[in-house]
Amino acid sequence: EEWNVSVWGKRRAFTEHVEKLAELVSEKTDGEFTMNISYGGLSKNTENLDGISIGAFEMAQFCAGYHEDKNPTITVLELPFLGVRNLEEEVAVSHMIYDHPAVQEDLARWNAKLLMTSPMPQYNIVGTGDPRSTVEDFEGMRVRATGGLGEAFRAVGAVPTSVPSNEAYNAMDSNVVDTVAFAQHAHLSFRTIDQATWWTANLNPGTVNCPIVVNMDAYEGLSDEHREALDSSVDEAIEYYVDNYQNNVLKQWDQILEEKNVTKVEFSEEELQKFREATQGIADQWIEEKSAQGIPAQELYDMVKAKLAEMHGM
Amino acid sequence: MTSIEIGLWVSGGLLVLVLLGMRVAFAAGTAGLVGLIWIFWEKKDYAWDEFSWALGVAVKTAGQVPHSKIASQELSLIPVFILIGYMAYYAGLTKALFDAAKKWLGWLPGGMAVSTVFATAGFSAVSGASVATSAVFARIAIPEMLKLGYDKRFAAGVVAAGGTLASLIPPSAILVIYAIIVEQDVGKLLLAGFIPGVFSAVVYGGLIVGLALTMPKFGPPIRGFTWGERLRSLGPAFPIFFVVLIIISFIYNPFGDPLGTPTEGGALGAALIFAMALIKGMSWSQLKDALLETAKLATMIFTIIWGVLIYVRFLGFANLPRAFSDWIQGLEQSPMVTLIMILLAYAVLGMFMDAIGMLLLTLPVVYPAVMALNGGDLVSAADSTFGMSGPMCAIWFGILVVKMAEFCLITPPIGLNCFVVAGVRPELSVQDVFRGVTPFFVADALTIAGLVAFPGIVLWLPSLA
Amino acid sequence: MAGSAAVLEDGSALSRLERALYRLEQVFGVISGLAVLALMLLAVFSVGGRHFFNAPLPGYVDWIQLAMPLIAFLGISYAQRDGGHIRMDILIGRLHGRPLWAAEFLTTLATLLLIALLIWGSWAHFGRSFDWDAPNWSRDSTIDIGLPIWPAKIIVPIAFGVMAARLVLQLWGYVRALVHGGDRPIGVPLMKSAAELAAEEAEHVSGLDR
Numbered sequence: 001e002e003w004n005v006s007v008w009g010k011r012r013a014f015t016e017h018v019e020k021l022a023e024l025v026s027e028k029t030d031g032e033f034t035m036n037i038s039y040g041g042l043s044k045n046t047e048n049l050d051g052i053s054i055g056a057f058e059m060a061q062f063c064a065g066y067h068e069d070k071n072p073t074i075t076v077l078e079l080p081f082l083g084v085r086n087l088e089e090e091v092a093v094s095h096m097i098y099d100h101p102a103v104q105e106d107l108a109r110w111n112a113k114l115l116m117t118s119p120m121p122q123y124n125i126v127g128t129g130d131p132r133s134t135v136e137d138f139e140g141m142r143v144r145a146t147g148g149l150g151e152a153f154r155a156v157g158a159v160p161t162s163v164p165s166n167e168a169y170n171a172m173d174s175n176v177v178d179t180v181a182f183a184q185h186a187h188l189s190f191r192t193i194d195q196a197t198w199w200t201a202n203l204n205p206g207t208v209n210c211p212i213v214v215n216m217d218a219y220e221g222l223s224d225e226h227r228e229a230l231d232s233s234v235d236e237a238i239e240y241y242v243d244n245y246q247n248n249v250l251k252q253w254d255q256i257l258e259e260k261n262v263t264k265v266e267f268s269e270e271e272l273q274k275f276r277e278a279t280q281g282i283a284d285q286w287i288e289e290k291s292a293q294g295i296p297a298q299e300l301y302d303m304v305k306a307k308l309a310e311m312h313g314m
Numbered sequence: 315m316t317s318i319e320i321g322l323w324v325s326g327g328l329l330v331l332v333l334l335g336m337r338v339a340f341a342a343g344t345a346g347l348v349g350l351i352w353i354f355w356e357k358k359d360y361a362w363d364e365f366s367w368a369l370g371v372a373v374k375t376a377g378q379v380p381h382s383k384i385a386s387q388e389l390s391l392i393p394v395f396i397l398i399g400y401m402a403y404y405a406g407l408t409k410a411l412f413d414a415a416k417k418w419l420g421w422l423p424g425g426m427a428v429s430t431v432f433a434t435a436g437f438s439a440v441s442g443a444s445v446a447t448s449a450v451f452a453r454i455a456i457p458e459m460l461k462l463g464y465d466k467r468f469a470a471g472v473v474a475a476g477g478t479l480a481s482l483i484p485p486s487a488i489l490v491i492y493a494i495i496v497e498q499d500v501g502k503l504l505l506a507g508f509i510p511g512v513f514s515a516v517v518y519g520g521l522i523v524g525l526a527l528t529m530p531k532f533g534p535p536i537r538g539f540t541w542g543e544r545l546r547s548l549g550p551a552f553p554i555f556f557v558v559l560i561i562i563s564f565i566y567n568p569f570g571d572p573l574g575t576p577t578e579g580g581a582l583g584a585a586l587i588f589a590m591a592l593i594k595g596m597s598w599s600q601l602k603d604a605l606l607e608t609a610k611l612a613t614m615i616f617t618i619i620w621g622v623l624i625y626v627r628f629l630g631f632a633n634l635p636r637a638f639s640d641w642i643q644g645l646e647q648s649p650m651v652t653l654i655m656i657l658l659a660y661a662v663l664g665m666f667m668d669a670i671g672m673l674l675l676t677l678p679v680v681y682p683a684v685m686a687l688n689g690g691d692l693v694s695a696a697d698s699t700f701g702m703s704g705p706m707c708a709i710w711f712g713i714l715v716v717k718m719a720e721f722c723l724i725t726p727p728i729g730l731n732c733f734v735v736a737g738v739r740p741e742l743s744v745q746d747v748f749r750g751v752t753p754f755f756v757a758d759a760l761t762i763a764g765l766v767a768f769p770g771i772v773l774w775l776p777s778l779a
Numbered sequence: 780m781a782g783s784a785a786v787l788e789d790g791s792a793l794s795r796l797e798r799a800l801y802r803l804e805q806v807f808g809v810i811s812g813l814a815v816l817a818l819m820l821l822a823v824f825s826v827g828g829r830h831f832f833n834a835p836l837p838g839y840v841d842w843i844q845l846a847m848p849l850i851a852f853l854g855i856s857y858a859q860r861d862g863g864h865i866r867m868d869i870l871i872g873r874l875h876g877r878p879l880w881a882a883e884f885l886t887t888l889a890t891l892l893l894i895a896l897l898i899w900g901s902w903a904h905f906g907r908s909f910d911w912d913a914p915n916w917s918r919d920s921t922i923d924i925g926l927p928i929w930p931a932k933i934i935v936p937i938a939f940g941v942m943a944a945r946l947v948l949q950l951w952g953y954v955r956a957l958v959h960g961g962d963r964p965i966g967v968p969l970m971k972s973a974a975e976l977a978a979e980e981a982e983h984v985s986g987l988d989r
């Protein structure tokens with residue numbers, strides 16, 4: 001049994017759980033069940049769900065925000081200022097949502113079964129010029145942010161600009177944008193950190209949600225032994241991913257902030273509350289729109305908020 | 315049969331289809347589709363009742379490629395870069411440039427041919443496509459050279475070779491394609507092409523002067539222009555410099571002030587020349603003509619892109635790129651020898667493929683191997699094999715490969731520039747043009763050797779940005 | 780580039796059909812060209828909006844993605860009509876008469892098969908992005924401002940449909956050429972046609988003497 005797995009870019013922290021999963025599954029089955037992980041060779045990243053639906057490959061990674069209409073239910077996890085603080089919390093809320101029948105039904109349209117998430121840190125922003133630490137400071141700020149996150153910044157008076165990620169460095173260099181919102185590993189690899197003088201350490205405006213899915217027929221066609229090997233490896237793979245991200249990327253991030261003397265902007269609780277209030281309309285609108293499509297949107301949203309409150313001990 | 319074997323068989327089949335005269339885009343698409351069907355059916359051990367499944371999956375996988383690969387922002391630079399060239403023609407810039415070049419350089423031995431080379435170099439600064447540049451100059455420069463008694467084949471060769479400058483001097487469609495395939499910064503690559511482009515033009519010019527000095531009845535110098543006439547000739551060509559300034563500014567952003575991205579710079583330059591053409595009285599039928607020509611050339615390029623990408627998608631399933639990279643790294647010879655062999659392989663391949671098809675077809679396989687040879691994507695200059703950092707190696711190799719690809723635009727049997735020149739000039743056959751362009755092979759070989767030996771020619775400008 | 784002159788015409792049914800299709804292809808070609816123009820203006824608005832009004836065009840990238848298929852696909856049949864898609868004619872260029880038309884017939888047939896299968900595949904690609912019951916009929920949207928993608932995706936099977944019609948006519952033309960023999964069949968692109976090229980050349984050069 002050999003599965004083709006479609007991911008994109010280069011091997012990096014963001015794909016380490018897939019690599020680990022392949023390794024574990026192969027070990028557990030004595031090399032009978034292997035995975036051939038292809039970085040962009042099998043599909044374009046925004047077409048991975050299509051490939052799964054066709055049956056061209058058996059496993060794939062994608063990000064919900066790339067194409068909201070393909071996966072309206074999962075985008076609940078990309079709403080702004082949900083209050084996710086770290087990767088463990090991101091994993092917990094994601095997997096809870098993936099287990100919901102409405103979400104599974106949504107993905108079943110693509111003949112896809114959700115296997116696990118690829119937890120991404122919050123898209124905190126790096127910026128040039130004077131640090132901005134209040135809602136008022138965001139007025140007129142040109143920020144590179146796409147999709148829902150862009151909407152969130154628009155809600156607080158900023159001007160979101162769509163620049164492709166590989167042009168983000170130049171866009172900052174030429175003041176096309178003042179700030180860029182990325183996860184830390186992307187700030188590092190697209191070198192936006194090299195331009196930055198400040199970073200919002202705790203703004204936590206939101207993130208993208210990028211699940212790993214498998215083709216249902218392929219999954220059901222596995223022998224019991226192979227399926228068991230796959231299922232039982234998920235938790236370990238995720239754990240490996242989170243460890244790796246924290247011990248490598250985030251540690252390197254802290255070092256670079258220090259080396260380059262980048263100001264860490266910490267927002268006060270009142271300021272954060274103002275951000276939440278200013279962007280609540282986006283969540284409300286999401287709920288309204290998705291409910292109209294017959295999705296239990298309110299329920300999904302409430303589940304996420306309740307889970308986070310529980311984890312924050314509130 | 316292993317998937318790599320299937321990959322090799324299908325690649326051989328592709329070569330046969332191309333040799334049989336099937337259009338390159340559709341030959342590649344057919345090979346890719348057949349390969350996909352083969353790969354998926356092989357997965358089911360060639361069971362008859364699974365053939366329709368394999369066919370369906372393969373067709374749907376291939377059917378994604380045209381839309382999904384073409385709908386990209388970076389590729390949008392290509393039609394804009396082509397349009398800008400056609401608009402410059404209608405704005406009268408081509409003639410103005412040619413006139414200025416003639417007045418300033420005509421006194422040299424082989425003066426009209428040298429002028430043509432430098433006029434194409436100037437025009438290259440507003441034209442993104444070699445083919446379009448050759449087409450435009452075939453219309454204005456060849457008749458003038460023929461009037462002076464140049465050999466018609468050589469005159470055609472000058473224009474076909476001069477056109478290749480358009481792909482090095484920014485804006486350049488093919489550098490955009492390279493940047494997209496290897497995921498490198500478009501702006502820096504465009505910038506890096508500038509000096510090698512000018513360098514190539516100087517080598518061409520030197521070659522022509524040398525030929526004119528050694529061969530009798532080559533073509534007379536044109537003398538007798540006053541300095542006043544020379545200075546006045548710069549006026550009409552001036553907008554070129556302005557547009558160059560815009561495009562370079564957007565690529566380079568030298569003022570540290572907000573300007574924009576290369577995409578926007580190209581479009582802005584095109585808009586300016588468009589406005590000029592309108593002011594010069596371009597009629598609707600001329601505009602329609604320019605738009606149709608742009609659409610046709612862009613469509614042709616895009617068709618090759620998606621056709622070849624269906625084949626590349628198949629290669630992805632066959633896992634051929636990884637096998638190749640492992641093989642290259644396992645070679646027991648010096649990396650520089652390997653690099654030179656790769657460049658030579660491009661020269662051979664270019665005899666069978668057109669430039670864009672060749673780059674699209676090979677880079678997914680060759681680029682990772684070359685980067686690995688240098689020591690990886692992020693290697694520092696000190697630790698590297700070729701003495702340059704990873705990103706700089708990507709730029710250097712890009713310029714080398716694009717120069718090779720341009721070289722192939724003038725090599726038989728499918729040197730596109732030569733076809734275009736022959737297509738525009740009724741008095742010339744393709745064979746005539748290929749014969750006339752032969753001396754420029756030598757010039758290009760010298761240029762490429764220079765760029766390999768002195769990477770600074772390529773890397774100096776982008777290292778400033 | 781040879782323009783439209785390379786296809787011979789007469790009063791036959793094939794030629795009349797061929798010219799009717801050519802009119803449609805020309806319209807598609809012009810739309811494709813206008814889309815390039817639109818792309819250019821879009822960038823001007825984007826830059827202008829950002830510099831003069833601090834208001835970048837929302838979804839600039841999304842609009843480009845929707846416009847690109849117009850540019851890239853609509854003209855495919857227009858280019859095929861004139862033999863504009865490049866190929867290697869080192870071998871086929873040596874053939875004349877019936878052997879040439881037989882070779883052309885075969886590669887054109889293979890192209891038709893490819894295009895027919897790609898109509899199926901690209902239609903399926905469109906189908907996955909389209910849903911009668913969804914808002915805007917959309918099941919796939921752009922990343923930034925969530926525009927529905929299906930209008931861009933449906934362009935591909937439409938353009939390929941016209942292309943298939945063109946290929947069928949060309950096959951018909953090659954069959955006729957095989958039956959009648961000779962070097963100047965109607966309805967198919969001819970490799971060289973110096974007289975017509977010259978006529979067109981004259982037209983272009985006169986355009987320069989303004």
Ligand code: NA
Nearest residue numbers: 438480483485
């Ligand atoms: Na150029």
Ligand code: NA
Nearest residue numbers: 736739740742
């Ligand atoms: Na000719």
